[in-house]
Structure formats: structure tokens, C-alpha cells
Amino acid sequence: MAIIRSLLDLDLYKLTMMQLVWLLHAGTPVRYRFINRTKGVKLGEAISRKELLRETNAIRELRFTADELAYLGTLGIFKDEFLTALEAFKGLPPVKVVAKKDDQLEIEAVGSWYEVILWETMLLSVVNELYYRKMLATRGMDAKEARVEGYRRLEDKIRRLILEAPSAKIIEFGTRRRFSFEWQDEVVRMLEERLPSGMFIGTSNVLLAKKHGLRPIGTFAHELYMVYACKYGETDEGLRFSHNLVMHDWFEMYGESLSIALTDTFGSDFFFRDMTPAQAVQWRGLRQDSGDPLEFGERAVAFYEELGIDPRSKKVVFSDGLDVDAVVKLEKRFHGRIGTSYGWGTNLTNDLGLEPLSMVVKVVEAAGRPAVKLSDTVGKHLGPAEEVERYKRVFGYSGGLDLECRY
């Protein structure tokens, strides 16, 4: 059976971004690339081109079903015209795969933004699940054995959260790094069953939200800023303004309902300079995805207070490599000072005793220009050195945090 069996088995943000792309940028050419940051693991060795293509070909056969479209319609965020477009969606285009023995897996998806945007989380889910199947086989384990440890750890997490951070609002964000679809499904079921009402507020996975009657949660990803930067970045001025244009376009399409802004694409120093007072008032909050979360939270509180906005009316969604310790620490610090929620990924859906991989699928090129990301963590920068330097200059980036020194 294929790993991905529905076009809803992805993060909601892929569909919310897809709607914006459909309306405003359907034809913009983009190139996505799979990047394994865990360099020590040679994925070309662990996963064969053939089995990967079997999975991606199965995904390419998928269409949005009437039942799925009806469900999306109930969410109140998709226009009828977009759902009609999804109904006519002809499936994902092929991906290019090179699997080198003793080396990395190379995967690229190329095409118009509208055609290929859904590949990101699906490729990650598939690579992860294939990798862990291989790991289990290598160790002579079966999935059942691994789940024993998984349950033990998950139950420990749930217990600790209830005891140590009872006010925390948890969102399951682990689609891309999940051990397997079945395990993610089980994690969601457990959280729903065990966490007190109000502590588990939803999942980013649309299929699991549908299945478990949860709220699917998500807004947008780095790729939105990155592609806009490519598209309008012929000049430094266009590059500089492209970031705020994302926020304009997003708010125009979704209004307050999905107004949580990702803050670190070109560094959060820039983000806080760039967000206007009107936007600070209008937007519900911010998502923190790299750098020091405590420092970010303090800064968000100060940012709102300086504008005379009560931080408690706003929200920070923490989503960078969370574990229970981080959730507890952040919730203790910020509860009652600013709204918080926790988009919990890898450590939630892939904590069964096997080391998780750090991998991403990123836009590397759009509208004929190389894509760049400047993270709040230096190691997360993406892009050719020359363009990275240009972006640093244009966005006034003064270096990411060194986590070792700051904690």
C-alpha cells in the first residue's frame, strides 16, 4: 500500500498557499529541492530510486475526491472557484530523482508554482517513512517493536505536559518528519484522547484533521517570502518590499482568520522593522521558527507593548524543534503575558528511539532567480553565497544567533 493515499495527507499551509498561488502567481516557474541536513546519513544508500519513484508515482495518481473537496468547503477558507480548480487538478507532475550509492538522495520538483506546490510535505513524508522502514529492517525490528518505545515516550510527554504546562495549546505539526503515517495518526488519536480539552487544539495534517474531527491548522511557509523575493527581486527595492507584499497579499486573501506571520525568512530583526503598526494591529500573531525562542517571545511582547497593543491579544506560535522541555520553559515564561501555541513536529511524531533526520524541501529557484533564506540560526541559511550576501545587505541582516552562546 502506498504511503500517501490522499491529496489531503499534507500540511494545511500547502493548500492555503496554493490558493494564493492559484489566484496571483499560478504561472511562476519554481524549482523545489530536497535537502538532507543530516549529512552523516547517506540517504542514497538507505532508499532506492525505484522505491521512491513507486511512492511518488502513486502520489501522482491521486486526485481531490468529491468527499475531500466537500470537506475543504466546510473550512470556510477556500473560494468556490479554487475548489473548482482543485476538482480539475490533473495530479502532480513527475519529480526528478537521483539516488547515489554511498551518498545523498537528490530529488527535485520543477514546474509552475501551482502545479508543484503540493510536493513539499509529501516528499518529506515519503522519504522519512521509507528511511525508517529501512532502519527497522537493518536492525531486525518490526514497526510494532518500535511503537512500544514510541508509546512509552508519547505517554511520558502527555503526562509531563498536563503536569508542567497545563495551559499550553498544542498543535501537531509533524507530517513532514513523521515516522510513518500510521504512527502520526496514532499520535493524533492519543493526544485527542488523553490531553484535557483545550490543550490539543488541532493538527496541520488535513487528512488527520478530517478523520479525527479536529481543526486543521496552518498559514504559510518560508517559500512564500522566498518566491516573492525572486519574483520582485530584480532590484534591491523590489527585493526589500517583496516581504511586506506577501503580508499584504495574504491579508487581502484571508483577512484576520489566517493572519499568523512567519517571521524568520530574512531574519526576525528585519521582520520587526518591516511589520507596520497597522499590520501589528491587524494580524493575530507571529510564528517563531528559528533562533532563540525565549528571546523572540520577549521581543514580541516588547514589540506589541511599544505600539500600545496588549500582547495578550496577540499570539506567538512556536514551531522550531520543540520538545516537552522547550514547551514547559516557554509556557512558564510567556503564559499570561502573550498568547502562545506550540506547533510540535519531529519530536512528537518521530520519537521512537531511532534518531530523526533533519531534512527539508525548499524552493531553490523561482522566476529565473536563485532563492534565498536567511534564518535566525546561521546554519539554516539557504542560497548561493553571493545572493545570500545581497539579501543580508538589503534586509539589514546582522548575523544569526549562536545558540550555544545564548542559552
Add this chain to the structure above:
Amino acid sequence: MAIIRSLLDLDLYKLTMMQLVWLLHAGTPVRYRFINRTKGVKLGEAISRKELLRETNAIRELRFTADELAYLGTLGIFKDEFLTALEAFKGLPPVKVVAKKDDQLEIEAVGSWYEVILWETMLLSVVNELYYRKMLATRGMDAKEARVEGYRRLEDKIRRLILEAPSAKIIEFGTRRRFSFEWQDEVVRMLEERLPSGMFIGTSNVLLAKKHGLRPIGTFAHELYMVYACKYGETDEGLRFSHNLVMHDWFEMYGESLSIALTDTFGSDFFFRDMTPAQAVQWRGLRQDSGDPLEFGERAVAFYEELGIDPRSKKVVFSDGLDVDAVVKLEKRFHGRIGTSYGWGTNLTNDLGLEPLSMVVKVVEAAGRPAVKLSDTVGKHLGPAEEVERYKRVFGYSGGLDLECRY
């Protein structure tokens, strides 16, 4: 019989802009205001509120007919979805009219950009025609008498053009300042009949293009830059980039076919700094609408040459207060050096011996901010003094030309 009898009795650019607005900015609130620059003429005296409202109410009854929509469909520039939206167009909203005795006429149209965008040229056509009816009545003339002089002058224009500027490409641009619809119709008929093939290339009036089998011609107006500047102009950076964003959005929607850029909204100095080399290559040309046209033409030639682009592959559309002398002078200077065409307005459709009015309908407010225009001619600046100064600073505007000194 009402003056305006069809929603196609307007400049094409209203519909091409409307399509962009429909897709990207439908809900943006705007305020249009009628402005009579001929201050000596007290229009509140010449035109009664009652007769003006009779005309605007007649316009409000108009809908796009099946025949008109089918015609628009043949032009190859409107999406089916937009034509469907036009089919459902519920008519124009009411305008506010104050007619003060011994003073000006005050007219405003307020609403979402999509709803009110068509008012501009229609209001101008109506005010003009009512005014000239009144002028004729005051002088005890009838329209037939006025037309005798009109024909004499028009035939003289045609003769001179054929003799003195046989390479000139003429476009009729006089809808907004026409003496009357009937006279504009007659002018178009005469030009089509008398000018040699290739000299009369079309009209901006969609209804007359349809009637006479001509090409309707137009791209966009100052309002596009002005509303974008309001919408993205909370910050200086947003303001600065809003101009290029118009060009991005326009090119994305229409590609090369309608890629003639209006150049003077914030001064053409800025325009030439702002247009990128890629845009200079992609766009077919430029429209000159204020300042010194000879200087502008020379500058356009130099601009393209510096980029290694053959100016003869590009075009300047001159559209600022042309008469035969200007056409002859410009054509002599630029023929064979850069493509040219002449969008000829007031002096073409309102030259029957009665002094024409200089009046406009301009956006004065959008997205909650006052609108500003910086023309290449100082007297044409629009907006509150403080915002005009801000725009001058942001766009590096160094003062318009003093026509008296430069000619």
C-alpha cells in the same frame, strides 16, 4: 435621449484596468472626484444638478449586453471569468453631486474600486456634453451650426497631417473631452474615411471601435499607480515599490500585448530610474502625458540606447494635449528614431470654435489614504501638500518642467 447609451461608451483602459482590479483589488475602497481645471468657468452655473443626475441615473441603468460581451470576447484580452463577472455587473453606484450657483460642480463617486472604476470617462463625457449644449443655447446656436466650423477645422487637420506628417500613427483619444458623442462618432468616421491606410490606427472608445470596425486602444491610467501607492504606501518603502508593482501586475496579466507604460505619475525622472532593464526589454513602450514631449522623446531614445536596445523596436505614445503642430513637430523629430503614435484627445473631438474645458476625474483617496499625483508639469500635481512633499521625497522628484521656459 441619454448621452451615454452603452457601457462600452468609454475608454478601453477603464475595462483593462477593471479586469486587473477585479482579480487583485476588487474590494479596495476608492473615492473619485471631478475636478475642473478651467477655474474661470463656473460649471455649477452652466449645468444643473437635476440634468446631471438625469444623465448619471441613465448610466446606472446600463448593463453589459450579450452582444457587447461577445464583442469584448473577440478582443483576446479579457478572461472568460471576467466577462462572466461583467455579465453579472449590477450597474454603477450613485454619484454624489453638488451644483453651486456661481461656483463649481462637485461630483464624487465612492465605493469599491471594482464598482466605481467605470465612472471616470463617463462623468467627463456627460459634463462636457451638457456644458456645450448650454454654451450653444446661450449663444443661440444649434449643434449643426457648430459642426460647420468643426468640419472645417477637422478637414484642415486631416489635410495637414497627410501633407506634413504622413508617417504619423493617429489614435482618437477624445472620449472624455468630446463636444458630444455624435461629434466624436463623426470625427472617428471622418478619420477612418479620409486618412490613408495605416495613419489612423484606432480609437480609445470601445463603442466606436466596435461600430467602425477599428482597434480599441488603451492600457492604463494614473489611477493604477495612485491607488497602488495608497494601498502599499503606509511605509516609504511600500510607496516606493508600489510603482514597479503596478508594472509587475500589469505585465503578469497582459504580457506584451498591452505593455505601454504611463510614465509621469510620480515624474518621469523617477520612471526612468525605476524601470528595470528586464522591463525595458519586455515592455513595448511608454506613454508621455505631461512635461516636454520633445525632451521626453529624446530621453526615451537615450534610455533604450544605453541599455543596448534599439529604440526603433520600441514605441512612445504621445498623449498630452496634442494638436497638429505638436504631431508634426514630434513626428519630424522622432520618425525613424523610435516608434511613435499619437493619442489625440481634446483638440481632435472638441474643436468647433468653443473653448474646451480642462477637467479630470481623479482618484483622491484609496485604501484610507489620500491619493497623490506628481506630474511632469507642476500645475498638474494632485494631493494634500504634506503628502505631495512626502511623495516628492520618496520618488526623488526634483521639480516639473516649466513649459514657458523650455519651449
